Amino acid sequence: MSERRFTQTALALLMAAAASTAQAQSFNRIASFPVAQNLAAQDAAQETSAEIIAASADGQTLVYSDSPRGGLGFVDIRDADKPRAAGFVDMGGEPTSVATIADMVLAGVNTSPSYTAPSGFLTAVSLQDHAEKARCDLGGQPDSVAVSKDGRFAAVAIENERDEDLGDGAPGQLPAGYLTILPLKDGVPQCDAQRRVELTGLADIAGEDPEPEFVDFNDRNEIVVTLQENNHLVIVAAESGEILHHFSAGAVDLEGIDTARDGQLDFSGSQSAALREPDAVKWLDDARFVIANEGDYQGGARGFTIFHKDGRVLFESGADFEQRIVAAGHYPEKRSGKKGAEPEGVAVGVIGDQRYIFVLSERASVIGVYRDTGAAPEFVQLLPSGIAPESAVLIPSRGLLASANEKDLAEDGGARSHVMLFRLGDAAPAYPQLVSEPAASGLPLGWGALSGLAADPAKAGLLYAVNDSFYSQQPSIFTIDASAVPARITSAMPVMRDGKAAEKLDLEGIVADGEGGFWLASEGRTDKDIPHAIYHTNAQGEIDQTLNFPPELLQHEKRFGAEGITLIGDTLWIAIQRAWKDDPENTVKLVSYDLKTQQWGAVRYPTQAATSGWVGLSEISLGADGVYIIERDNQIGEKAAIKRLYHVAMDELKPAALGSDLPLVNKQLVRDFIPDLKALNGFVVDKIEGFTLDAAGNGFAVTDNDGVDDSSGETYFFATGKL
Known part of the structure; x- marks a missing residue:
């Protein structure tokens, strides 16, 4: 059987849904428990995983299966806001x-x-x-x-x-x-x-x-x-x-989907007769059940379906669930293909007189929350859920939801596997903090890996962002309405060269030129034939000027280049992420380019010493009396220590010629971002990469979600107020 249900970009309803949810009850994350805490100290670095999770009858204990470790883990949630390790059984x-x-x-x-x-x-x-x-x-x-x-x-x-x-x-x-x-x-x-x-x-x-x-x-x-x-x-x-x-289980026809892993987000595709190939299933009552249509061999229906036990299809989500994932920046392009966001798990439970359906997307690392109406379910929200949520369980007596997130990246120094806890309450959903509206075509507007942020010089609350080379075939400039809650991406303009999507770019910084165009900083990789360069685009996104880094700079090149750009009068200032060969220990360059004299220069910036990994720069942005610079380490979770905003006064920015003795600037700590990155009760992400002050002097920051590849996919977008 083939069921067809395509709601023309349900994304258009996302904002309305968020607004209505704000008036009703919703779930918010209250705690994240890294399951490696259940290991002995000497084993803590070994791979572990929380896969299938269940709760005790009294709702005080969680138990999860751990395949890599070959046992069961227990979590004490008597204080749900502070879950504790409760043992492991081989x-x-x-x-x-x-x-x-x-x-x-x-x-x-x-x-x-x-x-x-x-x-x-x-x-x-x-x-x-x-x-x-x-x-x-x-x-x-x-x-x-x-x-x-x-x-x-x-x-x-x-x-x-x-x-x-x-x-x-x-x-x-x-x-x-x-x-x-x-x-x-x-x-x-x-x-x-x-x-x-x-x-x-x-x-x-x-x-x-x-x-x-x-x-x-x-x-x-x-x-x-x-x-x-x-x-x-x-x-x-x-x-x-x-x-x-x-x-x-039948099949479904889909429209408005991305069907190729090609470094871009293109939702103009369709798929006919996609087999559901269901994974998880849960009864809603004695006659109805809901399935998560993961697709495993030839399937890829991408959503969830409600069946009557006699075989009738009562509801088919089609592309709706996936399109909501797209709007929240969680679409897993690198792992998508015909399976898309791949819903795998489903949980069901009743709190009070309301039955909830939870649909887990392993690849997108989110949980879709729906109210069961007896007919078409009502969308409530998307919940962020670590990396690769595999299962979830509702604890009705306590208004809690617990998810098991199986991916453990310990071997690569990444995030660990987590059990996460959410509580139902009267507060509006805290996540997502940034969503996209449909494109002008009516199709979903995909986004992710935001790597730089800039403000419109004239209009408060109007911002611009760029994505990095994760979307190698789709470099874009995004327009953001930061006055909305959540903030909204209203459009995406491709960065073009000779009328085609520009290649060999790794955009990491953006600043408006005040005349409708933009200056963009591209981090080079000589070993991958990506030049270190600064590009200017006109108001249509066409590159009309290229500033290649000069030989005096490139002769000392290392991999990590331009990570931010700002404009002070007629001078561009570029933040280099990490030390190059000629930089003393714990310093990096702030490079200048005078647009009138065409002269390059630089100063040195002192970075904090790294206790683990490395420390570098992620952004430079103009303020009223100097520049603001993001300095961060590359650590994640409990190891994250340096995610900071510093200020360098204007009179410190006196560049010397490249190759000469460069002056060392002084810096002043303005904000520690770690509390902001802990505010949603997840683990601390490593890449806070964008900061800007809007025309009214209000600060905004954004993180890079790595395109949801070996990442939770969470994008933090928040205001800092006036600095």
Whole structure:
């Protein structure tokens, strides 16, 4: 079946939705717990991951599966604003899922030696003392685990997953998966009474090799099972093991989407008959359930769907969910292709008289929040959720939502895997802080990796930003209405050369020339044939002047070049990010170029000494009595120490000729940005890269979200007030 639903850029409704949500209750993040805190000190640098998460019946403890570490982690959330490590239990295999019942944790553990010899077990572990109370051999590789509402049954999806490196990863690789149902007694599975439900021969796609992915119970003890690669759904009676219904998950036609990984955000594409290939599934009531349409093999429906258990499609999100992700700057272009933002997880829960649906996009690192109306769900908000949210659980009694975010970048010095907590309250959504309006074409306006910020010389609240080389085929100048809440990107103007998108740019700074055009700073990479240069564009974004760095500067080149630019009278000032070969330790250059005399010069700027990584500059912006400079380290999370705004007085900016002894300027600390970067209760991001003062003297800052690549995708955009 093919379902078609495309709302012409639901982004146009985003601002209205945010405004209405401000009058209703919404979720905001209150805490982030790096799960490495559950490791012994000597193991803290090792990879860990929070994947599937569950909450104890009293809502005081969270438990998550940790595949890399081979165990279960526990988090004490008695004080939800200050979660604490509560222990780790080695499972002797790879835990794939967890569920809770009474004072017990049930976990599926994969012990397969190979794809062709799958094995695993279901374990019951006490929440109190973490002792194992039972272990049931499942005869195959478990994936999802669920417990019935009345505590009588556990269901385990035995996936027996395929080898994706074999035969282009096509399904149809035996042994086949199946469903296992186990009776429970006081939360403990009765191993000898488990029932195996065969699911072969049901799906039209690789029916001989079902791969059950996710299971969930309704109040009637009916189990819904997703067969992801088979694009099929099955309803099973837990009591008897009888298959009550089964049907294809179907397909959807999509418009207004990006279909290629090509260094640009282009939402003029479409896709016909995209298979849903659902991952997670949750019942909404005894008749309806919602699926997250991840796509795994050939699918890519990009959204979520509500089904009746008899197979009828009751609601299809189409491109709507993804377009809201685009508007918030979270579209994962580098990982997209035909799968787009790839919704993977879904959670459902009731607080008071309101049922909520949470849709998790692993690639975009956000959670979409919806109210279940019984018909079309009502969009509430997008929540930022670390890197790669895999699962979430609602704790209705406390008005809390907890998410497990699986990606751990410890090996590369990046952000760790986190459990994040959100609370429902009366405050307006704190995130996103910056969203885009639809483009003039009506299509979504994509953005990300904002690397420089500038103000309009005449109009307060009107700002401009550029993106960096992450979008190598789409260098752009964005117009921002900073007076709106959240701030709005109202347009994007491509930077052109000879009528085509300019190549060989890495834009890191922007300043308005006061005549409708812009000066842009491009950070060079000689090893990648990207020149260190300053470019001028006219009001249409066409490059009409190029200022290449002079030989006196380039002979000392290192990789990290121009990171900001400002204009003082007839002189351009450029901040060089890090020390080059001729710079004394803990200094960098502020380079000048006199537009009238065409003379280059420079001064030296003193940077703080780095305790870890490096320290450099990210921005230079004109103030009334000097310039403001962002100085930052490249550290993230708990290691972040230097994210600061400094002031250099105007009379310090007396450039000397390049190659001569350069004067060292004095600086004055104006603002520590770390409290601003902690304000949303996530981890501290490393790249605060833009700052400017608008025409009324109000300061604004922005972070670079790295195009959502190995990043949370969060863009912080905030006002500092007058300085």
